Amino acid sequence: MKIGFIGTGDITEAIVTGLISTDYPVREIILSERNHTKSARLAAADSRVRVTSDNQQIVDESDLVFLAVRPQIAEDVIRPLSFREGQAVASLIATFTFETLLDWIGTPVKLTRSIPLPAVANRRGVTAIYPADDQLEAIYDALGTVVVAKSLDEFDAYAATSALMGLYFGVMETANDWLCAQGTSPQYAQSYLTKIFLELSRTADNAPETSFAHLRKEHSTPGGLNQQMFEVFATSGGTEALTQALDTVAKRVRDAR
Numbered sequence: 532m533k534i535g536f537i538g539t540g541d542i543t544e545a546i547v548t549g550l551i552s553t554d555y556p557v558r559e560i561i562l563s564e565r566n567h568t569k570s571a572r573l574a575a576a577d578s579r580v581r582v583t584s585d586n587q588q589i590v591d592e593s594d595l596v597f598l599a600v601r602p603q604i605a606e607d608v609i610r611p612l613s614f615r616e617g618q619a620v621a622s623l624i625a626t627f628t629f630e631t632l633l634d635w636i637g638t639p640v641k642l643t644r645s646i647p648l649p650a651v652a653n654r655r656g657v658t659a660i661y662p663a664d665d666q667l668e669a670i671y672d673a674l675g676t677v678v679v680a681k682s683l684d685e686f687d688a689y690a691a692t693s694a695l696m697g698l699y700f701g702v703m704e705t706a707n708d709w710l711c712a713q714g715t716s717p718q719y720a721q722s723y724l725t726k727i728f729l730e731l732s733r734t735a736d737n738a739p740e741t742s743f744a745h746l747r748k749e750h751s752t753p754g755g756l757n758q759q760m761f762e763v764f765a766t767s768g769g770t771e772a773l774t775q776a777l778d779t780v781a782k783r784v785r786d787a788r
């Protein structure tokens with residue numbers, strides 16, 4: 532199979548880096564020259580990677596085309612391109628609907644949307660896709676785990692929760708700053724917190740049948756410090772703020788439909 536990417540930025544680099552490290556049967560990967568540094572790096576990494584400055588050539592020569600440019604320039608980049616009827620097109624652009632994308636594409640293609648995350652680079656990504664598509668599922672399966680949304684609502688909810696990455700590091704940053712204010716060196720603070728959260732994620736990953744609510748109770752001795760930490764956080768509005776943030780981001784995603 533020949534796979535093309537319109538836009539060689541961070542997420543394309545992550546997907547291609549992951550893909551060339553697997554035995555997924557890809558014959559050729561055709562990349563936009565932009566970004567120059569990233570496309571040159573990927574071409575140097577694997578002989579199956581070819582780079583061109585002509586986006587139409589990518590569409591013409593690929594069985595599956597990923598759309599991976601930023602939303603601000605997406606229409607200008609996609610509209611002038613001619614796609615084949617029934618061609619497989621995978622949009623990674625979060626903020627545009629199927630209708631809008633199909634209008635720009637101007638041909639009835641087989642369009643999917645997906646939300647790969649940077650960890651696909653080391654084949655530990657979790658990628659939500661909609662609708663189901665065997666070919667795309669096989670690719671993302673090779674890059675970690677794939678989650679197939681059964682409805683657009685469900686897909687949009689995954690899109691909202693995928694935006695928790697900034698919040699996650701913001702929480703770490705807050706705890707880190709607090710720890711440093713108690714006199715810990717920044718280096719130790721960051722390492723200490725990283726290891727705590729890494730092991731908690733491992734615990735959850737090793738027990739997929741155990742709910743987060745159960746894990747929280749298991750990690751909270753009655754009357755102990757962990758129980759107090761969550762109680763103070765929740766009663767101070769922490770859980771409500773998180774739900775509100777999810778609702779707000781989900782509304783933005785759904786309003787873009």
Ligand SMILES: NC(=O)c1ccc[n+]([C@@H]2O[C@H](COP(=O)([O-])OP(=O)(O)OC[C@H]3O[C@@H](n4cnc5c(N)ncnc54)[C@H](OP(=O)(O)O)[C@@H]3O)[C@@H](O)[C@H]2O)c1
Nearest residue numbers: 538539540541542563565566599600601602623624625647
């Ligand atoms: N990063 C993520 O984790 C992630 C996850 C899921 C979905 N997405 C979505 O994927 C899309 C790309 O995100 P990104 O983070 O990879 O952005 P990015 O790093 O800015 O990459 C976009 C690339 O498009 C290139 N480009 C600009 N004009 C072009 C043109 N006319 N033809 C071909 N390429 C052109 C840019 O090249 P220059 O550098 O030369 O300007 C840039 O390298 C966005 O819509 C984003 O919402 C991203």
